[in-house]
Amino acid sequence: MRRREFLTAPAALPAAAQAIAEQTEELEIVSSHEHLLSEEERYALKPNLFTLLGHYAADDLRSAGLSGEPKTWAGIEPWWRHIRGTGYGQAVRIALRDVYGVEELNAETVPLLNERIAAANRPGLYERVLKKMARIRYAVLDDYWRGEPSRPDARFFVLARKLDWFCSVRQASDVRRMEEVTGVAIHGAADLKKAMEKRLEQSLAAGLVAIKTTLAYSRPLHFAVVDEREAQADFDLVMKAPQPEPPRRLSDHMFHHVLALASERGLPVQVHTGTLAGNRGMLDYTRPGQLNPLFLRYPRVTFDLFHTGWPWTGEAAALAKMIPNVTVDFCWMWVLSPVGARQALDEMLETVPANKILGFGGDYRYAELTYAHATMARAGIAEVLAGKVARGWCTAAEAVETARLLLAGNAARLFPQRRA
Ligand SMILES: [Zn+2]
Incomplete structure (x- = not known):
């Protein structure tokens, strides 16, 4: 392979x-x-990119200078560039690339990611992502x-x-x-x-x-x-x-x-x-x-x-x-x-x-x-x-x-x- x-x-x-x-x-x-x-809990969410950024990556974003939660691309963009290389940033990039087919996080790809994350949020996600x-x-x-x-x-x-x-x-x-x-x-x-x-x-x-x-x-x-x-x-x-x-x-x-x-x-x-x-x-x-x-x-x-x-x-x-x-x-x-x-x-x-x-x-x-x-x-x-x-x-x-x-x-x- x-x-x-x-x-x-x-x-x-x-x-x-x-x-x-x-x-x-x-x-x-x-x-x-x-x-x-x-x-059950997962499919009850309405997740988007910022949901994924909300776990751990948010800590690095705040450490870099963000105040509050990551909610919009404009809000995180100044800080994302400084954390994309940390372990938390790497994990986000790998997830977006391999699970959602998006190589780079930027203003253009955010809407597409949000769409794909929403569409994938249904029974079968865990089987695909965790098992396969x-x-x-x-x-x-x-x-x-x-x-x-x-x-x-x-x-x-x-x-x-x-x-x-x-x-x-x-x-x-x-x-x-x-x-x-x-x-x-x-x-x-x-x-x-x-x-x-x-x-x-x-x-x-x-x-x-x-x-x-x-x-x-x-x-x-x-x-x-x-x-x-x-x-x-x-x-x-x-x-x-x-x-x-x-x-x-x-x-x-x-x-x-x-x-x-x-x-x-x-x-x-x-x-x-x-x-x-x-x-x-x-x-x-x-x-x-x-x-x-x-x-x-x-x-x-x-x-x-x-x-x-x-x-x-x-x-x-x-x-x-x-x-x-x-x-x-x-x-x-x-x-x-x-x-x-x-x-x-x-x-x-x-x-x-x-x-x-x-x-x-x-x-x-x-x-x-x-x-x-x-x-x-x-x-x-x-x-x-x-x-x-x-x-x-x-x-x-x-x-x-x-x-x-x-x-x-x-x-x-x-x-x-x-x-x-
Ligand atoms: Zn733990």
């Missing part, structure tokens, strides 16, 4: 690298992390915007959900809402843990295969060991008056309980580490090394370090090298930093056991962008492996076997379609 072009037709690759790239393209993917809308184009066998779905955990479409997804809500109690109304959705009466920290357990049961009934946490968006990843009495003091505080931030002792105590439950149930925990989505993050909260005490305290829990902890990829690699129950996960990474991803993988393949490197998760809401991200990941993985073959680190056949592990084998083992 013709090797799919990455962004522009690359200079001819040496034959060995070409062969690895072609075989890597053929491999199926098990995506460790997606936020894809259900098909991206060759994704299935993906771990975090559909956090749906309140109640529900079983996702098994043709495409398995479920991951967060219990962060229970670790972020700030006011009495949070507690009342937890009582409503779990049916557990909550009078103190002990009940709060029971309510969390109930929520986990509800999620398991919907097919949960992993617990996810994005607490790094709102607090540092260091979780102190706090006894229930201290947690109760924070609980009392919250019930007396709304607090500006979730009190830390209660949050710490509850997160330890999340891990105790994960340990009991044999569930892996996907942890957000490294750079944050949006434009107002506290990067320092997200440093993966802060989790080190938890890895040792909960040896039966596999901690999957999302986004390879970028920019702390070396730190994530060191943790995954040293500690058996830590894995590194390249979800989001090939669009966050395409070069950083290649460098990190190059290093990790010679530091971290290959069965602990998860090579892809699209982390997108829209299927077209997940496809584009997968294209970037395949190209990056193939390039790194081809370099290793050239240096004699492995044979071409071994390189393809490694790619297979990174793209599907490791994620399929950690997040099986059916729990044992």
